[in-house]
Amino acid sequence: MRTQVGIIGAGPAGLLLSRLLTRHGIDSVVLENRSRDYVEARIRAGILEQHTVDTLTAAGVGDRLHREGLEHSGIHLQYPGTRHTLDFPALCGRSVWVYGQTEVTKDLVAAQLDGGPPLLFEVSDVTPEDVDGDAPRIRFTDADGIPQVLECDVIAGTDGFHGPSRAVVAAGAGGARVWERTYPYAWLGILADAAPATDELIYAWHPDGFALYSMRSPKVSRLYLQVDPDEKIEDWSDDRIWDGLATRLALDGWAPNTGPITDRSILPMRSFVSAPMRRGRLFLAGDAAHIVPPTGAKGLNLAVADVTLLATALVRLLREGRTDLADAYSDTALRRVWRCTHFSWWMTSMLHASGDDFDAQLQLSQLRRVCSSEAAARELAENYTGLPIEA
Known part of the structure; x- marks a missing residue:
């Protein structure tokens, strides 16, 4: 050949x-x-x-x-009591x-x-x-x-x-x-037959661990929970997963939609x-x-x-x-x-979340900075939506 x-x-x-x-x-x-x-x-x-x-x-x-x-056209950044939207087109003129x-x-x-x-x-x-x-x-x-x-x-x-x-x-x-570098946490990811309950992805910091609300279609949600790398997928029942997501994504007047989980896996990082x-x-x-x-x-x-x-x-x-x-x-x-x-x-x-209170305060400080500073928000938006490819 x-x-x-x-x-x-x-x-x-x-x-x-x-x-x-x-x-x-x-x-x-x-x-x-x-x-x-x-x-x-x-x-x-x-x-x-x-x-x-x-x-x-x-x-x-x-x-x-x-x-x-x-x-x-953006993402939501969340920490307890606060959900802030980053508008990508307004910040950098691009979307994902x-x-x-x-x-x-x-x-x-x-x-x-x-x-x-x-x-x-x-x-x-x-x-x-x-x-x-x-x-x-x-x-x-x-x-x-x-x-x-x-x-x-x-x-x-x-x-x-x-x-x-x-x-x-x-x-x-x-x-x-x-x-x-191997990170001391992993993601438990699921696909669920549940209509997304959000217009944009939610990146949520929580003392119990990170959570991400994403989607694959108007009828399918893709969600993630931070877990220990040695967690076993069989130890996570549907109820435990949905309870964890509800806690970490909690916001007054809002809750994630639930539905049958069609796929689950643990992803090392x-x-x-x-x-x-x-x-x-x-x-x-x-x-x-x-x-x-x-x-x-x-x-x-x-x-x-x-x-x-x-x-x-x-x-x-x-x-x-x-x-x-x-x-x-x-x-x-x-x-x-x-x-x-x-x-x-x-x-x-x-x-x-690392379990360290000092780290937690640093993380919250950084999140507040991104949510309150146009310059910090633009830096995130430019990188998230993709920098130009070098010729």
């Missing part, structure tokens, strides 16, 4: 990269070790920054997003959209299989080779158990933290530097950055290079920013033979990664 760009991983990052390259006449093949059903069912992020919506729209996969997604990552993936898969480049599911033993030269390759076993070799000009590793690409970059002559994001002709994007806690709604949006930069760099490299953007890709992408990592850490640190 032969292609210009071999893409490992069929999450949103890999599929969007293939889509962007195709629109510029660059061939690609996407390899995925899971089944299509599994890929399309993964429940992940749900907040899209303005640049992500614009990129998906320009790539021709935004029709259903605009038809079924929910545009949001609620549209689940599962739906983004379905849209990209459908476009890929409708006359797009090859997308191979259920492959195994994926191994990038000779990435330091000009003719890298990917060895893998296809769904029928037949060994294959994909000859490439470039390999893109969009295969997440546990995929093979990150390890290959780390094994290079210069190695890789890793920064990591950590920050992770690995640099560089390139080794020779192998480029990393998305979770293969960085992970952020979900409080800032940055994970999927960072992946989209990565592949937007990478697609531009690869088009210039493969069509014009110019290496400048490819050579700058890692440094350029990492500047945004660290900005978003800081914002995610800041939101997480401001909103999650």
Whole structure:
């Protein structure tokens, strides 16, 4: 097999990269070790920054997003007795959209299989080779158990933290530097067949722990509770979950809608950055290079920013033979990664209870500052809705 760009991983990052390259006449093949059903069912992020919506729209996969997604013009910040609204268009001229990552993936898969480049599911033993030269390759076993070799000009590793690409970059002559922080709390997330009882997302600080009220559609709510990382999901009954949400989101004259819980899981929280994001002709994007806690709604949006930069760099490299953007890709992408990592850490640190009274007073002071200062509110709004992608 032969292609210009071999893409490992069929999450949103890999599929969007293939889509962007195709629109510029660059061939690609996407390899995925899971089944299509599994890929399309993964429940992940749900907040899209303005640049992500614009990129998906320009790539021709935004029709259903605009038809079924929910545009949001702000968020509510809450602490006991107070709920304050941040108006994003007034503060920074941008908005965000609620549209689940599962739906983004379905849209990209459908476009890929409708006359797009090859997308191979259920492959195994994926191994990038000779990435330091000009003719890298990917060895893998296809769904029928037949060994294959994909000859490439470039390999893109969009295969997440546990995929093979990150390890290959780390094994290079210069190695890789890793920064990591594990947070002392996790999120218990649920999907519920309950109409959202709020117009905007609610980020709530409470002495019992953080709570987030989000949504997936006019009939489905997505809610989260801060829990200890060692909590077991079976210890959380429906009643215990709804009681916890009612307590942490309590406000006079308002209460969350309840309904059948259709999905529940516990999500550990950590920050992770690995640099560089390139080794020779192998480029990393998305979770293969960085992970952020979900409080800032940055994970999927960072992946989209990565592949937007990478697609531009690869088009210039493969069509014009110019290496400048490819050579700058890692440094350029990492500047945004660290900005978003800081914002995610800041939101997480401001909103999650630690059990320390001193920390609690600092958090409340910061929340009051954001809720009373236009400058502080604008800083949050600019980062939450997404800073411009560096050219």
